Amino acid sequence: MAKAKDRARIDRYDPAEIEPRWQARWEADQLYSARVDQARPKFYFLTMLPYTSGDLHIGHWFAMGPSDARARYLRMRGFNVTFPIGFDAFGLPAENAAIERGIHPKDWTYRNVENMRRQLRTMGAMWDWEREAISADPAYYRWTQWFFLKMFENGLAYKKMAPVDWCPKDNTTLAREQVIGEERVCERCKTPVIKKDLEQWFFRITQYADELLRFDDIDWPESVRVLQTNWIGRSQGANVRFRTEAGDPIEVFTTRPDTLWGATFMVLAPEHPLVQSLTTPEQAAAVEAYVQQTLRQSDIQREAADKEKTGVFTGGYAVNPVNEERIPVWIADYVLLSYGTGAIMAVPAHDQRDFEFARRFGLEVRPVIRPEGTEALDGAAMREAVPSYGAMVNSGPLSGTTADRAVARTTEYLEQRGVGEAAVGYRLRDWLISRQRYWGAPIPIVYCPEHGQVPVPEDQLPVLLPDDVEWRPTGESPLKLHPTWRHTTCPICNKPAERDTDTMDTFMCSSWYHLRYLSPRNAEAPFDPEEYDYWMPVDTYTGGIEHATMHLIYTRFFHKALRDMGITEGNEPMLQLRNQGQILGPDGQRMSKSRGNVIDPDEQVSSYGADVVRAYLMFGYRWAEGGPWSDDNIQGVVRWLHRVWSLALETAGQERASDPAGERALRRHVHRIIRQATNDLEAFEFNTVISGLMELTNALAEARSSGLAGSPEFRKAVEVLLLLMAPATPHVAEELWARLGKPYSIHQQSWPTFDPAALAEDEIILVVQVNGKVRDRISVPADVDRAEAERQALASETVRKHLGGKTPRQVVYVPGKLVNIVVSSTPGSGA
């Protein structure tokens, strides 16, 4: 009695028992530790490192579980695969959480790291924990600072004034997420937020803009390449130097130099340095009020093309260098200081935004382009701008220039007269890396009254973040407030000097973490060159599409800049990129603690086991799409694994004489699924990997009920099923593999290969259509020829009925697929 009960317990699929056991065994055996091995082909599989926000949510599993499955698959294919993990640990949320809970950001962060490590281990992923790196460790950020110094040494880091969102009451910089609503108020005190100029560090990413537009060497999704291309926003045109009546130059960038004679006014960004000198006393109050109003808006609000145009006349005038015409200068929020030169020549006849502005304020609309085949435009009567190219008219000496030469000829004309030249403009701005915050890597620069900006010598790195700091909001940068920290001596003259009290953007940490994974404990260098030579570049990189324009541009820039310094090799850090979508909360909204819709993977794992959760996330969603969390379908995966469990174990001891026809059919099925699983894993189509495995399971169940269990082909099929399952459901596959007496470990076996010969069929089904509608299906020999296929199709009873005695006008034959008999030119009327 006790014995039977015992066996019943053991024989039931019990993930809670088998999963921790195998995880411990794999770790003890260092099964997934990947070391440099010149004899084997390497594969660097990287998945975006998680932020130490506290708890993993199910979205992390969605990102990492399928990635792990694919990394495991590649390992079975014979690659020496490294699949490292680490933590992005600096950043604003640590400070926010610290303020809310009165806990130090460092303690909060490292407590979270502990918890996340524990959670990650339950996934049974093949992480190589020896490569773990945490960006907030001094041993890590030492090298983040070192890279800053390299950028500085190589002229890629510089300081300039730039606006930040600023709360005038708290006297502090605000992040975008701390500015609330259309009204743009401070999240803490609800005070209206303004822009404030601070001197900040930038990296010259624009120097690499053209190279960043080239994607020849990399297999990245089209959507990401397009997003990056648009983000960089290269446009070709000309710089034109207008001047104020006082003689100050106002440079503008335009993509349409050919419309220069149509400039009837100029618009400056309200923050433009010349606004003050241009403004006349009568306009001063209106201009000042408008500037203040603009400072309260975000760039997105300012650029929105659908809102009503606003602006104010400065009272000043500029002179158009090609015709010496005096035109009024306005300010308007739709001109941004951060794009181009912060000033535009307005050509309302040929630019829609300028047109709307001109109509709103009664400014002249003067057409200077006549598109081919159209009447001459009448500025007063126009209802919208005409942005097309055309022959130049009303353009002084250049009138009559044809569309194909207009831009080039105007540019030459500008160059000859020394008032402009061909130029390329980018939407991309240099990368602002200064943050007025505590929880980040300090910028390793010292300000000496005598020597100015002095880099901290490399042997003095890291510049440690002090622990004893007031990180609550006080109105000042926390490091500035520390009694002693910023006081130091100049590395050159040894006289008193001050440290930079800003820290670096966390995107800086994540721009090179893939290099630190190579040798996380190296104290001599950011990474070990031998490891670099073997592992880099990253072969597959997975992560969310939301990183398309920031992290994924920054890390490419970083790599290219380091390449030019001789630190890295090759043009790109990551060869293949694939993006997964997001798992939303059950309410269809993005998961967040404040919404209370976060799905905790721990609960799912304790209810169902890691294998079920992994397989369910692969099966239930399109990986590239994601979607709202729901566990409605998870029972299907639970049932599937139970079925595999009993199928494998109940048939284990059986022996049976062969049944050639049944076995051939089973073998055909097995090889079809091998092909499908292989192709789908290659293509990151994880849902059909699992559905294929379910189909194979169903085929095995059917084979068992038709008495095939125990036959050689059946046993082979069970083995193949387990091998194909190993990447997705590593624990149950390992357990059943062991119970079938196979050698440890299933994860060290080769991936099954597919035999095309096994798929050959004698008979195929041809679809027969009449006028494109399916009317019958006929079984024909696989090698049937056209004449025979048509003959059999026309012989079909239902087909004859639908032909209604008419003679076929056309017969379309697609070998192996269908015969379509067309009797009428009007679709459907033949029926």
Added chain:
RNA sequence: GCCGAAGUGGCGGAACUGGCAGACGCGCGCGACUCAAAAUCGCGUUCCUUCGGGAGUGUGGGUUCGAGUCCCACCUUCGGCACCA
């Protein structure tokens, strides 16, 4: 607003280069097993139907022998927009 992606049964989703729409699951219905229930197993399940068939992949057009797939216009949802990461 701009850039990008996606819209297919009651639900998640499948459909290689234009060729059987709805694979695989969930849910639901019926049946078997059971005293009963759960679990499990089997069968069915896009909608309408006068049982001949007809309609059907966000909406409206178009190309084609044939369109979920290609083209044009539109609608809705999601992601990003430079200090969340």
